[in-house]
Amino acid sequence: MPPLIDFRNVIVFRGSSETPALSAVNLRIELGEHVCILGPNGCGKSTIIKTITRECYPFAQPDSSAEILGRRRWDIFQLRNHLGVVSPDLLAACTSDATGRDVVISGFFSSTRIFPHHRPDAHLQERADAALSRIGIAHLAHRPLSQMSSGEAQRTLIARALVHEPQSLLLDEPSNALDIAAQIDLRETLRGLAQSGLGILLVTHHVSEIMPEIDRVILLKNGRIVADGPKSTTLTAVRLSELFGVPLRLTTRDGYFYIQ
Numbered sequence: 001m002p003p004l005i006d007f008r009n010v011i012v013f014r015g016s017s018e019t020p021a022l023s024a025v026n027l028r029i030e031l032g033e034h035v036c037i038l039g040p041n042g043c044g045k046s047t048i049i050k051t052i053t054r055e056c057y058p059f060a061q062p063d064s065s066a067e068i069l070g071r072r073r074w075d076i077f078q079l080r081n082h083l084g085v086v087s088p089d090l091l092a093a094c095t096s097d098a099t100g101r102d103v104v105i106s107g108f109f110s111s112t113r114i115f116p117h118h119r120p121d122a123h124l125q126e127r128a129d130a131a132l133s134r135i136g137i138a139h140l141a142h143r144p145l146s147q148m149s150s151g152e153a154q155r156t157l158i159a160r161a162l163v164h165e166p167q168s169l170l171l172d173e174p175s176n177a178l179d180i181a182a183q184i185d186l187r188e189t190l191r192g193l194a195q196s197g198l199g200i201l202l203v204t205h206h207v208s209e210i211m212p213e214i215d216r217v218i219l220l221k222n223g224r225i226v227a228d229g230p231k232s233t234t235l236t237a238v239r240l241s242e243l244f245g246v247p248l249r250l251t252t253r254d255g256y257f258y259i260q
Helices: 045-052 076-080 088-093 100-109 122-134 150-162 180-195 237-244
Strands: 005-012 022-029 034-038 065-068 083-086 168-172 199-204 216-221 224-230 250-253 256-259
Touching: 005 045, 022 045, 022 224, 034 045, 045 168, 045 199, 076 083, 083 150, 088 150, 100 122, 100 150, 122 150, 150 168, 150 180, 180 199, 216 237, 224 237
Parallel strands: 034 199, 034 216, 083 168, 168 199
Antiparallel strands: 005 022, 005 065, 216 224, 250 256
């Protein structure tokens, strides 16, 4: 199987900035891997996700390449059928009057709602209900997004990401705006998905989000990879202090890492 991504000397600019969001990034992630990209805000984490989903494109140069699932060129709509994406941008784009089932069904159309030209048949509705049940939120099928808690809305987006049975799940800061109880529920949901064999790429600045099933951690700072390897060698107090620019202490409990 081709890898999820194979980036070689990738440089990405965002907007009108003359400073690259990603600078000379070399990164290969295999299908089925459980990986976390960790770094402070503004370090380029979300840009990696957007480069994978083709919302951002690398700067063209002879010694650079960006392959996704073994290919350099993709029809974006075909690519989205292979990837399940959960991001803050997606939540913001969803209409508040859409029900849980509608949000999940929209994943088949790479949209954020059901438009008049979409005609989901009974089969798609059954698959949407199955995705909601898989995440344990079948009761949200008829509830409008505006009446859901932040945790319920986030789990609905995960069901949307899974509805077409993608090869990998990409999570961009998934616990933002969630309270403690919702964060715990989200962790357990993601652990179950990882244990089922689904590949997971988690992007976060919270060390405590890195669940035990994640084997590999990549540290990103100022658009560059500064460390890449197993948790045991990457998540150390010295490395994290350098990454975030403040003295930190690190503890572990039940397979999780915590900053003090």
